[in-house]
Amino acid sequence: MLPPFALAQEEEATAAVIAGESVARIEALRARADVAAAFRFFQAEETRNLGDLVTLTQIPAPPFGEGPRGEKLAQMLREAGADDVSIDEIGNVIATRRGRAGARGGAPVVAFAAHIDTVFPAETDVSVRNEGNVFSAPGIGDNTRGLVALLSVLRGLNAANIQTAGDLLFIGTVGEEGLGDLRGVKHLFSEDGPRIDRLIAIDGGASDAVVAHAIGSHRYRVEFTGPGGHSWGAFGTANPAHALGRAIAVFSEKAAAITAQGPRASFNVGRLGGGASVNAVPSSVWFEVDMRSGEQAQIDALDAALRSAVAEAVEAENAWASLGDPIRAELVAVGQRPAGRGDESASLVQAAFAAIASEGFEPKALASSTDANIAIARGLPAITLSRGGRGGRAHAPDEFWVNENQHVALNVLLLVALAEAGIAER
Template structure:
């Protein structure tokens, strides 16, 4: 990067810090459960318009999408978004994204407090602070035509505040977006998690709900009838008999978890229904397939055995979510992209990048063969708890990382 842009970035990062903190305070208070991000989406779309973005829309999944074209292409377009989309649709897109949703179901204003060094709020680091760094970087491009021309010299940019990254959101926001524009995307950056994370290997997962139904009855008079809770526990016991596979060559490991069990009514009733939620994860496609086959075999065996003991006995499985694994990615292209990202993270932070795999929105492009990185742009801790916090001064390093990713060669 030449000295002019490097100095401009440093000045902007320094001079905009107070504004960035105020934007974070505002956004962090707006509730945004997965599938219910509309209030944040409305605020962000308005904020982008107010700072000069011409082509902003909220799609059916509530993703906020802002197209930044090369200024020369914009001058050739007639001025409306549809004409510009037609004009640039065959140019490659680089997508920069951060998710709006948080893991908490609050519908009222989220609580926020701060001291001199930290800001505390549910979801403040995952992913609100990363989203704020993306927005502030976008403002820099909007207000600096030379910077935007440099950032778009190889193709257009799509800035996305996406929905449904967390939990059972199932990556629906990013999944839907790639269904619309994925054929033109040649690189994808997700801003999520913490500095100095720089991730190119995705963790796939499959999540299921297991429901067991039985005749049930009175705990004394009908003793011996099939017990749905007992059956669910037996299924879980069998699921935990497997030793999750580990790939010796690349160290890819596999995990599994039963995260919820419920069922029954009263202490003197044989439960007629019980439920468990089960997931498995791995960065290896082959390991995911092993776990899926094992899971299906356990379920099928219990289904047969229960039907023999109880004519009303039934075991059903509902898929709650599938986060796909990487498929068909050009290994050399992904390596070059990741080495560049890691170099920028190290240059800005002075730390060796953390390359450990993770499950993020980047699973979607990687599953479609698109090189993708997930990069943390803030320091903090206690994510997914109501005591989550971020280090306020770390936003400066994070914003510089985002801008260098957009502008560095």
């Protein structure tokens, strides 16, 4: 869900520190004839990639409605030469390219993951418009282009006849956006998921960026209920709307104090509703709130502040009331994304830094909210890398993607995967 350049969720980026051995590892890969052949393939495949981008973009894929696009992606992965392709019980598309050692061997299993879903409802017009190198449609960059990158890396490996030591997985995940709440990748890292030793999420536009840290979030729908009644005849009845307003005000004060110090954090009441008429005491009202930070302790502090504010608001409103039954409040979690700090000295992160530098960029590390969150929070090697090209207006109807040096991201993705999975010499 990353906007391509100005990432709204990210913390301030930091310049990467690259170990000399990581640079040497990537330079050795770039010197190989088969890797050079894959690079040439990526550039030659530009036209097919653009066709795939249009095809996939024009299949609607809202959260919880990714099925048709997932089926098409599975078909394309089979045609691209994957050894095995399946769709799991919640809709993730999982393709395997077997390594020489296999999943039971000593080499790590490296997984690419690009999310299938977009933020747009099923009825959205997703027709692609093209002017020169600019392609426009809802969801075309975030993250349909990520799916195209997934396909292209698989094709490049096969075209160059590169045999890895460890297995490679090419996964289209469901539920990354909004209320999908990372349900796809959460399932991958459950007891029912495949073995994954390294995760490379493809979901970003900046060619120099490595998302090495996870910004987490807690999201709630807070509902206040009561007996309701006529605004005149039932005056004195506890009013859920009054409690809602007080809860938001108290929470805002408490949360402002938390976010004013310590690691960066944010809070936002984004939606609210309820009630039947201007002259009726409502029986039900609600609001939705988002709280996030790169440090779990900050999120937990905001969570506690919300619960305290809601309890205080309910108590105050019930204390005022002189008629009827008391009001109640319920907090329903609608999203839980864990925060976590990755290890920038880890082999996977170092490989990404060195690969990006080898393409002429100055790599930087940052934190954001992506499919990599779950693995990072558990201390597993995981990053998010660029999908390639250049884009803008993510999550807006006029979203666009520019076909500009798309091969650079593909080169980086290939190098990082080979550095981690290893190449099986013939």
